[in-house]
Every structure is written in structure tokens, then in C-alpha cells.
Amino acid sequence: MFQDSTKTKNSVRTLPINNKLIELLIMQKNMQKEKLFGSSDLVVTNELNKPFRPDFLTKKFKKIIANYNISNFDKLPLIRFHDSCHTCATLLYEAGVDIKTIQYWLGHSSIRVTLDIYTEFSKAKLNSAKDITNVIDNEFEEK
DSSP, X not given: OOOSSOSSGGGOOOOOOOHHHHHHXXXXXXXXXXXXXXXXXXXXXXXXXXXXXXXXXXXXXXXXXXXXXXXXXXXXXXXXXXXXXXXXXXXXXXXXXXXXXXXXXXXXXXXXXXXXXXSOXXXXXXXXXXXXXXXXXXXXXXX
């Protein structure tokens, strides 16, 4: 069932997307026009051009990963769809994106949720902290 509202006011947000994703979405929309019955303002729909059920991707996610793993040398771990939110937060964090931006990206009402639940411990960040302490030690040794 499709609904026009979101779970919370923070769920309504605009996020930037890259050009490749824009191209893919345009291709998807054009395919809909050619092959599907009816019309819709939605970009991703079922074969009747109706919204997918909210649990559709959650239920199909493991199958998508399994199908990918059959035909690819580099295997993906079998995770729940929701776990991809944790992965997204961790990758953004490790790439140097600030926590407030990650909070907005994921639609959290509280920065604590983002920090406590969604960002995993990062060895890269730990090593970065070690490097900073080395720089500080070197500064003191030079004086």
C-alpha cells in the first residue's frame, strides 16, 4: 500500500544523487512508458504500474544479493535490507562526512541515534586518531 506521508517529519528530505543514478532513473521511467499498463508519477512500480508494497524490497533483498553472488567473483555478505542503512552511515563516516550530515541523510530525528546505532566502530578512524597523536608527539619533541 502506498501512502503519501512519511513516518516522521525528518523522513521528508531532498538528497543529492549522482548523474549515473539520474540516467538509470530516466531509463527506468522510459521503460515504464513503453512496457507497462497505465501511467504513474512514480519511477519504480510493479508490472501494473502500481507502487510496490512497503515490504517488497525488504523481502527481496536477500534474493537480490544471492543472485548477484551466483554470477560475480566478489561476493556480497547476506545482510538484511535495513543493515544497508548501517553500512551507508559507516561508509559516509569513514569518508569524512560529518555526523550532522549523516543524520540528515538517514532522516534521523536525533544525532544520538546516528552516533549510537548507525555508525560502526572504524579502524580507519582509530588509526587516524593514532596518526594525529603522533603528530602532536612530534610537535612536543621538536620544542
